[in-house]
Amino acid sequence: GENVEQHPSTLSVQEGDSAVIKCTYSDSASNYFPWYKQELGKRPQLIIDIRSNVGEKKDQRIAVTLNKTAKHFSLHITETQPEDSAVYFCAASWRTGFQKLVFGTGTRLLVSP
């Protein structure tokens, strides 16, 4: 089955810096890659996603890139702010309807003022 690896497990940056989180997946049939943000004590929430027919997607300070050949995708956060501090999870899915989600192990991002 699918396996998703996520790095780094923790990431500390200064406010205003950029942060990059990387994930690799094993199943070349995977075609949907969402990123979720989980603040302390709260539920995961989708922040951005990308399909396999797209190489890059942006939403304000957040972007995701996908390299299908290398089977990896990355989350880029620019101009980080303290409220970006959270745990970020990547995921991959290959089933019709995208219900068979496999998550990475998470990255704890700490943005210091």
Add this chain to the structure above:
Amino acid sequence: EAQVTQNPRYLITVTGKKLTVTCSQNMNHEYMSWYRQDPGLGLRQIYYSMNVEVTDKGDVPEGYKVSRKEKRNFPLILESPSPNQTSLYFCASSLQETQYFGPGTRLLVL
């Protein structure tokens, strides 16, 4: 308000005592899932359902049961809980790709 609800939010129980965690959504979503979250392991899918009476195993289904008799409800059943099922559980629902998570149920099995 569109939402996914779970009950109870917190539960302490003993080994072997059957329990059910309820999940309900008011968004008329076809798809529902259960996940468990453990430190260092991320979110792992337990079971998912694509519609009423249609369920399938996720990555860690052992020790769990589910049912989907109504579209809005997707209860998670632990018939004989064990300490290794101590975890944070999330229910999620979706119409297409985006999964909306419930608030979570923190379970401690003694």
